[in-house]
Amino acid sequence: MTVSTTDPLTLSSFDGLLDDEERMLRDAVTDFAHSELAPHVQSWFDAGTLPAKELGPKFGELGALGMHLEGYGCPGASAVSYGLACMEIEAVDSGLRSFVSVQGSLAMFAIHHWGSEEQKEKYLPGMAAGTTLGCFGLTEPDAGSDPASMKTRATREGDEWILNGTKMWITNSPVADVAVVWARTEDGYAGFIVEKGTPGFSAPEIHKKLSLRASITGEIVLDNCRVPDSQRLPKVSSLRGPLTCLNEARYGIIWGALGAARDCITTALEYTNTRQVFGKSLSSFQLSQAKLADMSVELNKGVLLALQLGRLKDQHKLEPHQVSVGKLNSTRTAIAIARECRTLLGASGITLEYSPLRHANNLESVLTYEGTAEMHQLIIGKALTGEEAFR
Ligand code: TGC
Numbered sequence: 338m339t340v341s342t343t344d345p346l347t348l349s350s351f352d353g354l355l356d357d358e359e360r361m362l363r364d365a366v367t368d369f370a371h372s373e374l375a376p377h378v379q380s381w382f383d384a385g386t387l388p389a390k391e392l393g394p395k396f397g398e399l400g401a402l403g404m405h406l407e408g409y410g411c412p413g414a415s416a417v418s419y420g421l422a423c424m425e426i427e428a429v430d431s432g433l434r435s436f437v438s439v440q441g442s443l444a445m446f447a448i449h450h451w452g453s454e455e456q457k458e459k460y461l462p463g464m465a466a467g468t469t470l471g472c473f474g475l476t477e478p479d480a481g482s483d484p485a486s487m488k489t490r491a492t493r494e495g496d497e498w499i500l501n502g503t504k505m506w507i508t509n510s511p512v513a514d515v516a517v518v519w520a521r522t523e524d525g526y527a528g529f530i531v532e533k534g535t536p537g538f539s540a541p542e543i544h545k546k547l548s549l550r551a552s553i554t555g556e557i558v559l560d561n562c563r564v565p566d567s568q569r570l571p572k573v574s575s576l577r578g579p580l581t582c583l584n585e586a587r588y589g590i591i592w593g594a595l596g597a598a599r600d601c602i603t604t605a606l607e608y609t610n611t612r613q614v615f616g617k618s619l620s621s622f623q624l625s626q627a628k629l630a631d632m633s634v635e636l637n638k639g640v641l642l643a644l645q646l647g648r649l650k651d652q653h654k655l656e657p658h659q660v661s662v663g664k665l666n667s668t669r670t671a672i673a674i675a676r677e678c679r680t681l682l683g684a685s686g687i688t689l690e691y692s693p694l695r696h697a698n699n700l701e702s703v704l705t706y707e708g709t710a711e712m713h714q715l716i717i718g719k720a721l722t723g724e725e726a727f728r
Pocket residue numbers: 434435436438439475476481482483484485508575576577578580581583584586657706707708709712716727
């Protein structure tokens with residue numbers, strides 16, 4: 338029997354590994370992505386912007402913000418459900434998954450995990466609803482892969498802290514109502530919730546990006562910015578604070594990047610089925626089929642790994658180095674698939690009309706942020722050998 342499909346995940350009967358609730362939630366996100374995101378993504382990418390303030394409440398209503406967090410207006414979904422949502426959102430565009438990751442896995446998670454009861458009650462319900470936007474400032478112009486070398490300083494003066502420094506490449510900083518900012522202190526590192534409008538805080542936008550164009554990126558400039566001690570996240574005073582948050586966002590990327598890859602393969606299948614070359618369909622040539630088969634095998638392997646990691650996370654057994662295994666695999670696999678799919682589309686593949694090159698360009702950022710591929714190799718290398726090779 339010959340069966341043709343444009344969903345490469347049927348090769349591993351992936352859907353059969355999910356339960357009814359996971360499938361239902363995934364399908365709701367797919368519907369939302371098709372109706373609210375996909376029709377606009379080309380124009381957002383083309384214009385190099387995103388209507389973040391309008392999208393926030395829509396994502397909030399969907400339950401996508403802080404989806405896997407409990408209480409304070411958060412949906413409390415499973416890690417696998419959250420992963421599936423990331424996959425469907427990033428199948429439209431990595432910039433949109435970034436929006437969800439930064440809000441839920443970074444800014445909200447930081448407050449949820451390391452914040453006081455008062456901070457959680459004050460900020461999380463609005464953030465879950467998407468009416469309060471957050472960002473997460475760790476990276477600096479001279480401290481990306483090595484956040485321990487950050488220069489941003491927090492100096493205590495009575496009941497206040499004075500913040501000085503610059504954060505760079507911060508998703509959503511120009512539109513955020515609250516920024517979770519990490520700084521060095523006399524005793525280690527600390528996280529602060531800084532509200533927009535606080536004197537000494539500004540967040541200029543970074544323009545002319547060639548990647549993640551449907552996402553707003555900026556700096557955070559702290560110039561003698563004073564915040565009360567009640568804005569400090571009280572439960573952590575080491576780099577463990579921000580790095581714990583990164584595990585959450587990296588986990589979402591494991592699934593998300595594969596969503597982008599799946600969309601590329603689907604697009605390539607549809608295109609090669611109809612494109613005629615040398616008198617027959619492009620999909621009928623052995624070289625096309627070899628590419629489509631190899632890419633689909635890699636995608637299925639990646640998704641099965643993502644599911645295993647998700648099941649471990651739901652059992653509270655997922656280790657940070659295992660998150661690195663998934664992040665490294667998904668991002669490398671996805672970018673290779675996106676580039677290969679582009680070749681199958683020929684010249685049409687270089688336009689915005691088709692998704693593979695847009696995804697490939699986005700995946701350059703996804704490969705770099707949340708720990709570069711090299712950082713994840715080093716984290717896995719340390720887990721295997723017991724030897725640290727970062728420095
Ligand atoms: P190291 O000495 O190993 O650790 C310092 C403290 O942190 C703890 N720790 C972790 N805790 C939880 N999860 C992890 N993954 C952790 N890794 C380390 C560690 O136990 C220790 O705790 P304590 O209490 O004893 O102090 O730190 P190191 O300076 O040697 O750095 C290790 C390294 C290189 C792996 C780390 O710095 C790293 O991961 N670098 C990459 C930086 C990065 O990923 N930045 C991402 C910025 S955010 C972003 O990109 C958002 S993109 C937007 C979007 O997602 O869409």
